[in-house]
Amino acid sequence: MTDVMDWDSAYQGDGEFQGPPPWNIGEPQPELAALIAAGKIRSEVLDAGCGYAELSLALAADGYTVVGIELTPTAVVAATKAAEERGLSNATFVQDDITKFTGFDGRFATILDSTLFHSLPVEGRDGYQQSVFRAAAPGAHYYILVFAKGAFPAELQQKPNEVDEDELRAAVGKYWSIDEVRPAFIHANTPPLEAMKSASFEPPQHDRDEKGRMKFPAFLLSAHKPD
Ligand SMILES: C[S@@+](CC[C@H](N)C(=O)[O-])C[C@H]1O[C@@H](n2cnc3c(N)ncnc32)[C@H](O)[C@@H]1O
Known part of the structure; x- marks a missing residue:
């Protein structure tokens, strides 16, 4: 599989970004924060x-x-380290590949995908769906926040694997019962990609939020695992 980017380099600051990656906004994505505020989340939660x-x-x-x-x-x-510093022993982190992890069968009541889906190679999607479905408890809810096609310029050579609604429904609906797919936004610091600075095309011109972050077109998918 060809990775969308070198993720570890992005976090170490020696990748294509000058500084923290644009998705590190210091708080949950607003669409997912709204789900929390609406009481939609049940433990245990998998943050994929x-x-x-x-x-x-x-x-x-x-x-x-x-x-x-x-x-x-x-x-x-x-x-x-952040969990330890904040005294949060109820948050644990595991290094693994989401497209083939095991060891959590039937465990999670909620699975959250905060901008992961478009970060995977297209050929990794099915393994991802199989793995998280296996890890989901009966009746579990699954939420995916993913870039919609058109979020980035078509000419951009390296970009997230944006989706249209049909391909998102097809990939997820093979395993899960889909409840809703609706337009949403992903908030990110810009410029999103260093490549855009030297590109011959215009960077995206989406609206910005009250904190100056760009609001990229996205989908929020809600699904559940039948009981
Ligand atoms: C766009 S970032 C989003 C990070 C975080 N969810 C957020 O909202 O800030 C995508 C994340 O997926 C991780 N990732 C990419 N491929 C993965 C894989 N196969 N298994 C697990 N994580 C993966 C990357 O390392 C990166 O942290």
Whole structure:
């Protein structure tokens, strides 16, 4: 499989970004924070591809028990350290590949994907769906926040694997019962990719939020595992 980017380099600051990666916004994505506020989350929670894990840490601070599974050692170390510093023993982090992890069969009541889906190679999607479905308890709920096609310029050579609604429904609906797919936003610090600075095309011109972050078009998918 060809990775979308060198994730560990991105976190170590020696990748294509000058400084922290644009998705490190220091808090949960607003669409997922809204799910938490609406009482949609039940323990145990899996934060799939958790990165620096502000989502896991916010959930743990609210009393949820959370496991973050993340590919890069750098992010796992940072998330573990942050949990320790905040006294959150109910947040634990595991370094593993989400497309083939095992050891959590039937465990999670909620699975959250905060911008992971488009970070995987397309050929990794089915393994990812199989793995998280196996790790889900009967009746578990699954939420995916993913870039919609058109979030980035078509000419951009290296970019996330944005989705259209049909391909998202096809990949997830093979295993899960889909409840809703609706338009949403992913908030990110910009510029999103160093490549854009020297590119011959215009970077995306999406609206910004009240904190100056760009609001990229996305989908929020909600699904559940039948009882
Ligand atoms: C765009 S970042 C989002 C991070 C975090 N969820 C957030 O919202 O800030 C995508 C994350 O997925 C992780 N990732 C990519 N491929 C993965 C894989 N096969 N297994 C687990 N994590 C993966 C990356 O290392 C990165 O931390």
